[in-house]
Amino acid sequence: MLEKIKECLCVCNITEERTQKEYSEIISTLFDKGYFPGLKGIPIVESTISNIDGEKGILTFRGYPVEELANNCSYEEVCFLLLTGELPNKKEQEELRRKLLTHKKVDSKVTDLITNMDRNLHPMYMLSTGVLLLQGSDNTSFNIQNQKENIERVIRLIAKLPTLIGVYRTNNPNFAEGKEFNSFAQYALYCLDEGSSQNQKLVDIFEKLLILHADHTINNSTFSVRAVGSSHASIFASIASAINSLSGPLHGGANEKVIKMLEEIEVPENAEEYINNKKSQGEKIMGLGHRVYKTYDPRGVYFKKELLPQIFNDNNPFEIDSSLEDLYKVAEEVEEIALKQLGSKGIYPNVDFWSGLILKAMNIKSNYFTTIFALGRIMGWSAHWLENIESKSSIFRPKQLYKGSEIRSIKK
Known part of the structure; x- marks a missing residue:
């Protein structure tokens, strides 16, 4: 061979x-x-949007290392970069911010349906349904031939995504009535927790978290966008499919599962036994390992070294619950044991391992964690949808390997 x-x-x-x-x-x-x-x-495609070096642990957006973007750019700047290919000047950045904050309102026909949804429904399922409902107010969304109009439609959709979450969380269509926001990141955080959005330190951390989630080449949800979009389906249909893909625990739903795992372990002393039991039973340890990275996920490194120290320290400007401090200690112990036992096999903590702790510090409920992943990733999904249209790629049509029965007849 x-x-x-x-x-x-x-x-x-x-x-x-x-x-x-x-x-x-x-x-x-x-x-x-x-x-x-x-x-x-x-x-499956040629793309200029993002790139991963899994051996070296490098992630870039349009050539820029993700750490540099998180350190130096706003949500609006990264959004502009992904959608257009270049970072904006000051005027372009302010114009995009104005558009995002102007178009955040959602039609009452949509909010009425969202507020009448089952309160036990996972927010991700509401979010995918809500995106499709938005299409009902845009009867030209199937016309995808004009790329300038496509970009404007994408911006309007991005603007409304946090609003869908806020309406469902508060069960109030007017939850942000009369409020003014300095940035789109602040508005997005307000949709998840009003108090945290008033703390600029938390807004800055939240904005960096969204940027770090903005794109990640052809992962499962981005593949969904590309596949659905290749039939020339609308941006709404394509993004809804990506949200459904992201909802799975093997994709975006993992950070919610990590918190549950840390709560199950309870104290650092239980970590090694927990990991050993999972390994002996052949079960997945949530937040560890990645299909592409053979070293530490660079986003996970950024969370660990740059963001978490801003939260878990004696001088932070907001109060941390003691139970969250305990979870952080459990996570540190799990990481240490995992690196000892699994690091030589190329299994390291990924982006989901640390992100849940940051979100819990912002008083965000764990069932909303994956929606936050979507608030960041919609920038990348949209860029891939636009690139797919621009490249005039063929409709996706993979081939199966049939292993079923040969032709047979019904005999009576």
């Missing part, structure tokens, strides 16, 4: 060492299984 793989690489003129390794794995999988489970490692 090795000779066949080398022959294939030679025919395809693939010479770069890392690419050779990646394609060797792809060809080996094809020889072994005859198909590609989950399309793992299969390139």
Whole structure:
């Protein structure tokens, strides 16, 4: 088989060492299984939006390292970058901020339906439904030929996403009536917790968290956007599909599960036994490991080194509940044990491992954690939808490997 793989690489003129390794794995999988489970490692598009170096732990948006963007840019600047390809000047940044804050209001026909939804419904399911309901007020959304209009429609949708969350959380369509906001990040945080949005330190941390979640190449939810959008479906249909994809515990829902795991462990002394039990039973330990990174997730590193120290210290400008302090200590112990036992296997804490602790410090309920992931990721989803339209790519149509019955007849 090795000779066949080398022959294939030679025919395809693939010479770069890392690419050779990646394609060797792809060809080996094809020889072994005859198909590609989950399309793992299969390139499906050409894109200029974001890039990951999983070996070095590097994530870039339009060439900029995500850490630099989090340190130096606002939500509006990163949104402009992802949608257009370049960072905005001051005028463009202010104009985008004005548009986002101007278009945040949602039609009463939509808010009436949201306030009548079951209060036990997970917010992610409300969010995907709410996005589709927004399409009911835009009867030209299926016309996707004008890219300038597409960008304006995307901005209006991004503006309304936190409002859907705020209406559902408060059960009040007028929850933000008469309020003024300095930034879109502050408004988004207000939709989740009014008190935290009044603390500029927490707003800054929240804004960085949204930026760190803004895009991540062709993950499951972004694939959904690309696949649905490839049929020339509207931005509303495409984003709703991505939200549903993100809701799963193997994708965006993981940070909610991490908090539940830390609560189950209770105290640091229980961490090692918990991890050993999970390993012996072959169960997943939430917040550990990543399909792409073979080292520490750079977003997780940023949370750990830059954001968490601003919250868990004696001089922070807001009060931290003692139970949250305890969860943080449990998380530190889990991380230490995990790095000892699993680091050599390329399994490290990912973005979901730390983000839940930050959100709990903002008094945000854990069932809203994944909606916050969506508030950041909608920037990237929208950029991929726009790029898909611009590139005039073919409709996605993968092939299955049929293993069912041969043709047979019904006999009476």
